[in-house]
Amino acid sequence: MPAWVPGITFPWGWDTAGPSTLFRNFPFRCRALLPTSRAAPAGQEESRPAPGDFELSGRLPSSPTTICAIGSIGLSAAMAGEYRLLLANARQLVLVCGHGEQYLLREGMARLDVLRDASLVVGLDGYIKAVGPADAIRRRFAGATFESKIDCTGKCVLPGLVDAHTHPVWAGDRVHEFAMKLAGASYMEIHQAGGGIHFTVEHTRKATEEELFATFKHRLERMCRAGSTLVECKSGYGLNLETELKMLRVIERARQSMDIGISSTYCGAHSVPKGKTATEATDDIINNQLPKLKELQQSGEIHVNNIDVFCEKGVFDVDSTRRILQAGKDTGLQINFHGDELHPMKSAELGAELGAQAISHLEEVSDEGIAAMAKAKCAAVLLPTTAYMLRLKQPQARKMLDEGVIVALGSDFNPNAYCFSMPMVMHLACVNMKMSMNEALAAATINAAYALGKSDTQGSIEIGKQGDLVIINSSRYVLLLLFVM
Numbered sequence: 286m287p288a289w290v291p292g293i294t295f296p297w298g299w300d301t302a303g304p305s306t307l308f309r310n311f312p313f314r315c316r317a318l319l320p321t322s323r324a325a326p327a328g329q330e331e332s333r334p335a336p337g338d339f340e341l342s343g344r345l346p347s348s349p350t351t352i353c354a355i356g357s358i359g360l361s362a363a364m365a366g367e368y369r370l371l372l373a374n375a376r377q378l379v380l381v382c383g384h385g386e387q388y389l390l391r392e393g394m395a396r397l398d399v400l401r402d403a404s405l406v407v408g409l410d411g412y413i414k415a416v417g418p419a420d421a422i423r424r425r426f427a428g429a430t431f432e433s434k435i436d437c438t439g440k441c442v443l444p445g446l447v448d449a450h451t452h453p454v455w456a457g458d459r460v461h462e463f464a465m466k467l468a469g470a471s472y473m474e475i476h477q478a479g480g481g482i483h484f485t486v487e488h489t490r491k492a493t494e495e496e497l498f499a500t501f502k503h504r505l506e507r508m509c510r511a512g513s514t515l516v517e518c519k520s521g522y523g524l525n526l527e528t529e530l531k532m533l534r535v536i537e538r539a540r541q542s543m544d545i546g547i548s549s550t551y552c553g554a555h556s557v558p559k560g561k562t563a564t565e566a567t568d569d570i571i572n573n574q575l576p577k578l579k580e581l582q583q584s585g586e587i588h589v590n591n592i593d594v595f596c597e598k599g600v601f602d603v604d605s606t607r608r609i610l611q612a613g614k615d616t617g618l619q620i621n622f623h624g625d626e627l628h629p630m631k632s633a634e635l636g637a638e639l640g641a642q643a644i645s646h647l648e649e650v651s652d653e654g655i656a657a658m659a660k661a662k663c664a665a666v667l668l669p670t671t672a673y674m675l676r677l678k679q680p681q682a683r684k685m686l687d688e689g690v691i692v693a694l695g696s697d698f699n700p701n702a703y704c705f706s707m708p709m710v711m712h713l714a715c716v717n718m719k720m721s722m723n724e725a726l727a728a729a730t731i732n733a734a735y736a737l738g739k740s741d742t743q744g745s746i747e748i749g750k751q752g753d754l755v756i757i758n759s760s761r762y763v764l765l766l767l768f769v770m
Contacts, residue, residue: 364415365428370407370752374419375437376760378403381444381730381745383416388664388735391686394727405442406431407752416746441762443726444746445514445753446707447733449666450645450695452552453504454497454532455522457488459700472675472701473599473627482522482556485700489522489532497535502543504698504705509545511706512765514753515734515743516545517621517695519593521552524566526574529553530581537587546753548737550621551578552593554601554609567605571612579616590738591642592618596635598628603635610639619738621666625650627677637661643736645695647685648677655681659689664736667728668697669713670704682718693732694725711766722763 380398382389404422406415406429415422462470462480475481489497508516518539520532533549540547553574557566581587592613596606610620619642624632626646633654636644643664647654650665658665667680685692694714696704704710711725720728734744742751757765 364406364425366430367409368406368414368426368429368431369409369411369433371404371422371426371431371434372407372437372442372754372756373404373422373434375400375403375405375442375756376439377401377441377762378405378416378746379441379443379726379762380416380747381727383745383747385747386731386745387740388662388691388732389727390689390691391724394686394692394724394732395721397723397727403442404437405746405754407754411752413746413748413750413752416748435756437756439758439760441757441759441765442746443755443757443762443765444730444744445755446512446729447515447693447737447739447744448508448513448696448698448707448710448729449517449643449664449693449733449736450519450668450697451508451516452519452521452697452699453508453516454501454518454520454535455485455489455700456492456497456500457485457700459484462701466675477599481701483559485522486524486528486556486558490525490528494531494535497532498538501535501539505539505543505545507705508696508698508707511708512755513707514546514755515548515737515739517548517550517591517737519550519552519555521555521593524553524556524558526569526577529574530577530587533578533581533587533589540588546739546743546751548591548739549587549589550591550593551575551589551613551618552595554594554606556595556600563601563605567601567608570609575612575616582617590619591621593622595623596630596632597623597626598630603630603632606632607635607639610635610641614639621645621736625654626671633658633663636663642738643693645697646671647680648672650681655685655688655690658685662691664691664693664732666693666695666733666736667714667718668695668702669710669717670702671697673713673717674702679718682714682720686720686724691732691735692720692724692728693736694728695733695736708765715766722766725766726762 378400383398402419404419405413408414462475465475518536520529523529523532536549553570557563582589592610594601594606594609614620620639621643623646624644626648629649629651633644633650634657637657641663643666645666646668647665665685667682672679682692694710696710698704707729711729714720714725715722731740731744734740743753
């Protein structure tokens, strides 16, 4: 078993020391992913990165006498006082980016910012105060006191992972549908037969708020144990005002009480409710649900960040989607929606036109849609688990990268794609979508944070950002993508 360190959890299925004291009042989250069964044998040094595995950024200071002052914050004087956390002597400290970038495109994703033999300091407010060579940090903070100190010798420190697309609040499972898929039934065939989303809606409507919170809490804890520190969480299994608000209250309760960042999404247009036409459902959302949502937002009862619509043939067409998204935007919500998944709908073109922050899926996106997203700086949230589970063609990650699209990743956790692990998502992105390991990490950190409008505070290790951190028991971060089981 690894040594127990207050304030750190040792999750992810190898050796578990149990949950730590939670830092709920501060934006500081640190997860230690320690695959001890795969660590180097006693007395042996872990292998060093092979040439080409990781290159140090030439833009970062490498002199051991200079602290890497990101964002023009200098540390020329000794830094006394009290601090929250010192992570010292990391073999590899993966900043991802270090100059205030809101996102990375292909070239930036290919060459991440990394420091070797480095340390970082998190302040009492939970924000990163210093990042730099270990010797320089040691000297500058010689007179400081820390609530926690962790020796990261031989280990790797990364930004907390960001899951940019999940459906984690629901009741009832759909295990029976897996056999139907194996027998050849398509997603829409199951949906039209009353399964899929409608099956989950039926069970979610019947569930109490307490029942939904208990299962949601467990799912978030498992995501957290896999390294996610910021998760987008959708409603969408209510399809009526009462149940959608019940789901959003559950998400809000978790946001206030749990040690994980949440971006809340209203997805009342996840499907057309039984007994209504798409036009009737659209009118209900615009005239009834969104006004109530705005009222509860203003009163502080709930906090919602994004609006989502399933723009798809047989669900909400482009015109209905435009009406709902525009109405949501008018109430102050970011547009972040499902598009071009099963059929080419010109969702990408629509999102670019409306100023969407992000569009998810995009398995059937057009060349024109890719160009429009690149021009509009609209993030593409790609979901390799969905293509894998539904046997769809893979999203065109390489073409999007080549065309200048901001590519992010999400797990699409839902009853149909039961994946808690962003390391697994990154692995699938590399194997099935032909992304490099560096690209996958950037897509699961800074770019996923951008897709949620959060890259100013999360997604990279930089001075002034939240101390959301992952430690792995390896000197090379790439093992996070390899040891996924």
